[in-house]
Structures are given as structure tokens and as C-alpha cells.
Amino acid sequence: xxxxxxxxxxxxxxxxxxxxxxxxxxxxxxxxxxxxxxxxxxxxxxxxxxxxxxxxxxxxxxxxxxxxxxxxxxxxxxxxxxxxxxxxxxxxxxxxxxxxxxxxxxxxxxxxxxxxxxxxxxxxxxxxxxxxxxxxxxxxxxxxxxxxxxxxxxxxxxxxxxxxxxxxxxxxxxxxxxxxxxxxxxxxxxxxxxxxxxxxxxxxxxxxxxxxxxxxxxxxxxxxxxxxxxxxxxxxxxxxxxxxxxxxxxxxxxxxxxxxxxxxxxxxxxxxxxxxxxxxxxxxxxxxxxxxxxxxxxxxxxxxxxxxxxxxxxxxxxxxxxxxxxxxxxxxxxxxxxxxxxxxxxxxxxxxxxxxxxxxxxxxxxxxxxxxxxxxxxxxxxxxxxxxxxxx
Numbered sequence: 001x002x003x004x005x006x007x008x009x010x011x012x013x014x015x016x017x018x019x020x021x022x023x024x025x026x027x028x029x030x031x032x033x034x035x036x037x038x039x040x041x042x043x044x045x046x047x048x049x050x051x052x053x054x055x056x057x058x059x060x061x062x063x064x065x066x067x068x069x070x071x072x073x074x075x076x077x078x079x080x081x082x083x084x085x086x087x088x089x090x091x092x093x094x095x096x097x098x099x100x101x102x103x104x105x106x107x108x109x110x111x112x113x114x115x116x117x118x119x120x121x122x123x124x125x126x127x128x129x130x131x132x133x134x135x136x137x138x139x140x141x142x143x144x145x146x147x148x149x150x151x152x153x154x155x156x157x158x159x160x161x162x163x164x165x166x167x168x169x170x171x172x173x174x175x176x177x178x179x180x181x182x183x184x185x186x187x188x189x190x191x192x193x194x195x196x197x198x199x200x201x202x203x204x205x206x207x208x209x210x211x212x213x214x215x216x217x218x219x220x221x222x223x224x225x226x227x228x229x230x231x232x233x234x235x236x237x238x239x240x241x242x243x244x245x246x247x248x249x250x251x252x253x254x255x256x257x258x259x260x261x262x263x264x265x266x267x268x269x270x271x272x273x274x275x276x277x278x279x280x281x282x283x284x285x286x287x288x289x290x291x292x293x294x295x296x297x298x299x300x301x302x303x304x305x306x307x308x309x310x311x312x313x314x315x316x317x318x319x320x321x322x323x324x325x326x327x328x329x330x331x332x333x334x335x336x337x338x339x340x341x342x343x344x345x346x347x348x349x350x351x352x353x354x355x356x357x358x359x360x361x362x363x364x365x366x367x368x369x370x371x372x373x374x375x376x377x378x379x380x381x382x383x384x385x386x387x388x389x390x391x392x
Contacts, residue, residue, distance in 0.1 A: 038148065038191075038192045039189070039190070039191050039192075040066060040067065040069075040148040040189075040190050040192070041066070041067045041073055041186060041187060041188065041189055041190070042063050042065065042066055042067075042187030042188045042190065043063070043064075043065030043066060043067055043160045043184050043185065043186065043187050044061060044062070044063050044065070044183075044184070044185040044186075044187050045061070045062055045063075045064055045065045045134075045160075045162055045166065045182065045183075045184060046059065046060070046061040046182070046183040046184075046185070047059070047060050047061075047080075047170060047180055047181070047182050047183075048180070048181045048182075048183070049173055049178050049179060049180045049181070050178070050179070052176065052178060062166070063187045063188070064144075064146070064162050064163055064166050065134070065146065065160040065161065065162045065184065065187070066146040066147065066148060066160060066161050067148070067158075067159070067160050067186075068118065068122075068148065068149040068150070068151050068159040068160065068161070069148045069149060069150045069151065069152075070150065070151050070152050070153075070154065070159075071149075071151070071154075071157070071158055071159040071160065072156050072157075072158060073186055074158060074186070075183070075184060075185045075186065076106075076108065076131055076132035076158040076183075076184040077106060077108075077131075077181070077182070077183045077184070078105070078106035078107040078108040078130075078131045078132060078181070078182065079100070079101060079105075079106075079107045079108065079179060079180070079181055079182075080107070080108050080110050080134070080170055080174060080180040080181070080182050081098050081099065081100050081101075081107045081108065081109055081110065081130075081174075082098075082109075082110055082171065082174050082175075083096045083097070083098055083109075083111065084096070084097040084098060084099045085097070089111065089112045089171075090111060090112050090113070090114050090115045090116060090121065091109070091111045091120075091121045091124050091125060092115045092116035092120060092121065092124075093124075094124055094127075096124055097128075098125065098128050098130070101179065106131040107130060107131060108130065108131060108132045108133070108134055108182045108184075109125035109128075109130040109132070109133045109134065110134050110136065110167065110170055110171065110174070111125065111133060111134070111135050111136075112135070112136060112138050112167070113135050113136065113137050113138045113139065113161075114138055114139060117151075118135065118149040118150065118151040118159070119150075119151040119152065119153060119154055121133065121135060122135075122151050122154040122157060122159045123153075123154050123155075125157070126154060126155055126157040130157065131157070131158070132157065132158040132159070132160070132182075132184055133157060133158070133159045133160075134159075134160055134161075134162055134167075134182065134184075135149065135159070135160075135161050135162075136161070136162050136163065136164055136166065136167020136168070136170075136171075137161055137162070137163055137164050137167070138164055138167075139164075140163075140164065143163060143164050143165055144163045144165070145163065146161045146162065146163060147161060149161055158184060160184060170182075238321055238322070239304065239314075239321055240301060242304075242314055242319050242321045243300055243301050243304045243313075243314070244301065245319060246300070246304070246313045246314055246317050246319050247283075247297060247300055247301070247313075249317055250283050250284065250285060250286075250313070251283070251284040252281060252282070252283050252284075252293060253281075253282055253283075253284060253290075254279060254280070254281050254282075255276050255277070255278055255279065255280045255281075255282060256278060256279075257278040259276075259278075261276040261280075261282070261290070262275075262276055262277060262278060269291050269292045269295055270289075270291060270307050270308050271291050271292065271295035271296055271299060271307055272292060272295045274292075276292075280292060281293040281294070283296050283297065285306050285311070285313060285316075286311065286313065286316040286317065287306050287308075287309050287311045287316070289306050289307075289308050289309065291307065300313060
């Protein structure tokens, strides 16, 4: 595979890997956030009592409660009752009594959080026929925090949590022997999304693996690019040294006054498109084409071919150059049709066999133009010229 194709493949593969990693991680995040979610309901808590000092009826309704995870989502109402034991306001003891007013009917147990599970507190109150259990949040960093309590296996008793300030307010009224009636109604439905730790770890590992693959492809691409650049530079240096050696072997002549090159009907230099004058130094190539030395030497160093017939001077002089495989050399510059068509029919050209043959007709000139313009080899160009001469 050519280095350019390898580089293009690496670049495309790295870009594709980046896009796939982004899409994959995005889908994973969506999937896990939808899967890990919590549904919970708020509760309106309405307390009603008679103010002892003024005998005025007071009512306070706030959406401060939250239903337990396993609690039935329905309304509840009753007189608020505390655990009878002052030392066990958490109702952790199964024998904890609740002193209810006579003929109170439905009653609501008010219990402090702590010392045992929510399940135990709710079960102990439900065993004494409480119609609802209200647990106020004690010891939270934020005084107004509530949570969705887990309490599987407590039956169909309504259980909610209220903030600590609200619970303390009701406890203060009850300790002053004020009868408090509490009404619990369903509030707002909430849907909260979570990402579990397992999901985060899985997504992170997937992203890291894809990043490593992308990085590996990028490193591979730049290594190939560096190797290709080094091989190309080595080849250029070798070809440059060989071209200098070949140029030193080419014939150099100084044009004198009266030489045929100074006549008006002689061809101009194909590089600078200027005529030859006396004292001009010209270089003669193996194909018998001549050019100004100052014009053709830079061309030969760069292209190593005749500017007119594209003959390779290294092959013509038998100079072998070992180049690294799979490194493309710079293509020779095309000659314009005007320059080639200006060649006289008697101009000679060197074929692959190494012998000079005259271009007998304008058909040969046309075939040379075609060979040069289409990038054909010397053998293909000479074969095409012979075919066209046979047809003519």
C-alpha cells in the first residue's frame, strides 16, 4: 500500500473512531439516565388547632411532606399523637405505647427520625391502628430536607416525611396539650433521574478505550508520515547527487561567431525561449539537444530529463540510482505544444534501445507530443510513432 493511501486511511479511521466514540458514549449516557430514575410525590400537610390563649382556630397548610417509597398515595386525616415514652420519641421499641384521646377515631402517629429503620417505626405504629405515620427529619444538614423513605412490608398505612422545623412545631403544640388535627393530601408528582456509579464506571471505561484506539491510530499515522518524509528526502538527495554526477559528464561548448546556432533560423533555447549568441555557453545532452548552460542545469538537477524529449540523462549515461520503494518521484513538467511543434523534422530522439534515430516526418513529431502530454514511457512513445508512420 502506498504511504499516501495509508495516511489517508489512518486519518479517516481516526476521525470515524472519534465520531463513533462520541455517539456511543452519548447513547450510553442517555440509556443509563433514563433507566436510573426515581418517582416520588410531595404531600400537602394541613394542621388545624385551637390557639389556647385566644381560642382562635388556626389552620396551616404547606406542601412540605414527601410520601414514602412504599406508601400508598392517598389522603389521610386524624388527630396527631406522639409516642407516650418521652425517652423513645423514635418509636423503635415494639412495645412503645401511643396515648390516643378518647373517641378520637382515626389518628396520625408523629415520630422522630433515628435509632432504627423507617420500616420498624411505621410497623410499630401500624400495629396500634394508626391511619398514617408522619416522620419528621431530625439531624439533616438542611433543615427543610426530606427524602423518599424505603419501608417495604409495612402494609397499606400512609407514611410521609416532613422537615424538622414543621415536626418541632407540632411537637411543641402537643406538649402544651393542644389537640392538633392533621390532613394529608397528595401533592406534586416528581421524576428525578440518576446515574448510578456502575453506569459512570462503564461509560468512563468505554470512553477511555475508544480514546486509546483513536490515539493509537493517530500515532500510527504520524509514524507513517514521518517515515515517508524521510524516505522521500533520502531519495531526493540520492537523485540530486546522481544528477550532479551526470551533469558533470555532459558536454559543454562555447558558441563562436559564425556557428549555425547564431543563425536566425536555428531554434531558440527551449528553457528561456531566447536565441543563441556568440560567447554563450551551452550544454549538449545525449539526445543532441542543446540549451543554455545556466538555463538547463537547474532543470536537470530538479528533473533529470531533457526539457524537450524527456530523455532521462541518468539512464542515458548508465548511472544507476537505488531509491526507496513506494515513494513517488516528482513528475516531469510538461512541454507546451508550441515548443514541441517547433522542432525541425530532422531532429533526433533517443529511444529505449539507446540508438539515435531521426524523426523522419511531422507525424513523428505529433506522436512525440502525444507521448509527452499523456505521460507515456519512451518505449510507448516510440511504439506509437511507428504505428502512426505505418498508417501514413
